[in-house]
Amino acid sequence: MLKQILLLTPIYVTIFWAITLNTGLRKNHNPRFFLGKFMFFSVIIYFSHFLYFYSFLDYYAYIDPFYQFASLMVFPLYHIYFRLLTIDSEFNLNKHCKFLLAPTLLFLLYSIGVLFVDFDKYKIWLFDSSISSANAGLRYLNIVCVLIKITFIVQVVTSLIGNNILIRKYGNNAKQYYSDMDESSTNKVRVLNLSMIITGLASLILAALGRDFFRDEIIGIALASVTFSSMLFTIGWLGNRQKSLNPFYEIPENSNEILFNENFSNDAQLKLMAKISNLFVEQKIYMDCTLTIQDVAQAVGTNRTYVSSLINQQYKQNFCTFVNNFRVDELEKVIRLHPCYTNQLLAESCGFGSTDSMKRAVFAKTKENSFQVWKKGVMQSKKI
Numbered sequence: 001m002l003k004q005i006l007l008l009t010p011i012y013v014t015i016f017w018a019i020t021l022n023t024g025l026r027k028n029h030n031p032r033f034f035l036g037k038f039m040f041f042s043v044i045i046y047f048s049h050f051l052y053f054y055s056f057l058d059y060y061a062y063i064d065p066f067y068q069f070a071s072l073m074v075f076p077l078y079h080i081y082f083r084l085l086t087i088d089s090e091f092n093l094n095k096h097c098k099f100l101l102a103p104t105l106l107f108l109l110y111s112i113g114v115l116f117v118d119f120d121k122y123k124i125w126l127f128d129s130s131i132s133s134a135n136a137g138l139r140y141l142n143i144v145c146v147l148i149k150i151t152f153i154v155q156v157v158t159s160l161i162g163n164n165i166l167i168r169k170y171g172n173n174a175k176q177y178y179s180d181m182d183e184s185s186t187n188k189v190r191v192l193n194l195s196m197i198i199t200g201l202a203s204l205i206l207a208a209l210g211r212d213f214f215r216d217e218i219i220g221i222a223l224a225s226v227t228f229s230s231m232l233f234t235i236g237w238l239g240n241r242q243k244s245l246n247p248f249y250e251i252p253e254n255s256n257e258i259l260f261n262e263n264f265s266n267d268a269q270l271k272l273m274a275k276i277s278n279l280f281v282e283q284k285i286y287m288d289c290t291l292t293i294q295d296v297a298q299a300v301g302t303n304r305t306y307v308s309s310l311i312n313q314q315y316k317q318n319f320c321t322f323v324n325n326f327r328v329d330e331l332e333k334v335i336r337l338h339p340c341y342t343n344q345l346l347a348e349s350c351g352f353g354s355t356d357s358m359k360r361a362v363f364a365k366t367k368e369n370s371f372q373v374w375k376k377g378v379m380q381s382k383k384i
Contacts, residue, residue, distance in 0.1 A: 003218060006218075006222050007221065013229050013233050017232070017233070017240070018043055020036075021236065021240060022036035022037075030091070031084040031085045032240060032242070035081050039232075042070070044070035048060065053221060057126075058123075060126075064114075064126060065114055068106070069103060072107070073103045076100055076155060077100075078196055079158075079159035079162050079163060083166065084244075085245040086244075103151075106147060106148050113141040122137075156200040163193045166245075170245055171189075171245060173246040173247065177293050179289075179291040179292065180290070180352075181356075181364070182353060185360070186245065192234075192239060195232075196235065199228060199231045199232070269314075275299075286326040287350070289351050325361075325365055327358075328350075328366075331350045332378050334346060339379050358371075
């Protein structure tokens with residue numbers, strides 16, 4: 001019974017997130033939906049594991065080619081997901097087929113071998129590949145399996161390194177677009193990549209030891225189940241909340257928007273600064289916790305590149321820091337007027353998306369680690 005629960009747990013986790021991520025309407029949903037496709041292939045993998053380790057070997061023999069295909073698809077799909085968070089606005093087969101070519105080709109080669117080998121001999125080889133055989137078809141399958149293992153290792157290493165490069169290169173762009181400290185942070189996306197690194201390392205260890213090692217080893221199955229289930233749940237949970245890391249995507253260097261910005265006159269800059277100041281000082285636009293730089297650009301009648309450049313150059317701040325400094329100033333006023341407000345009510349009253357975002361904003365501006373200590377200092381300053 002314990003073995004059955006352990007084998008079914010990652011299936012339940014991946015099915016849950018495959019359904020959740022592929023349903024619902026949400027702004028910036030393309031990466032989220034695509035992560036749901038990643039979870040779908042993960043369902044195939046862990047369902048195959050269940051059939052294999054629970055000794056439904058006759059059934060497993062039919063699904064094994066699809067298991068091999070799914071195993072080769074998950075890391076490329078995960079890398080494409082990161083590209084959708086950073087540089088690609090949507091999935092495009094012509095653009096992304098290079099990441100899926102090797103899995104598809106090896107799946108076809110493996111399937112051809114399975115079709116042309118006697119099925120009984122194939123099943124014997126499948127569950128004991130160490131058996132030497134003079135059969136040319138089985139030798140062919142052995143070669144393809146070696147290629148699959150090599151490809152899998154290369155995929156794990158290259159996709160995770162590629163994801164890290166994308167985070168480093170485009171992580172700052174979120175701070176130039178979102179005003180919420182949580183949405184502009186790269187913490188969630190770094191944990192997403194770390195979770196997949198742990199999953200990849202566990203997969204490599206499993207591949208090195210061989211599935212036969214775990215067939216009757218309940219402790220090994222338990223460790224694998226807990227590791228994969230927890231990491232995949234973390235990926236699903238964070239992926240369901242993660243917005244695009246680079247909402248701008250890449251702006252071509254010859255963009256008219258950038259060229260025009262270079263000729264932005266001092267007089268035009270002063271007028272734009274006055275409009276932005278009015279929005280924040282008089283209209284308190286920062287009270288909208290969902291505020292983005294696009295909203296500000298529309299309100300002052302220009303484009304986001306101008307607004308972003310002006311804030312960066314004149315205030316020496318990114319957009320997120322600029323907005324949250326106003327929110328922290330507002331927070332000080334509210335604390336002095338209403339010292340009994342809860343943290344949740346304070347956050348809601350000052351335009352923060354959450355109490356965590358509020359605390360991060362306070363730390364970013366004051367470097368005070370303890371929000372309560374900072375709050376107490378604000379309240380004492382009122383008495384003075």
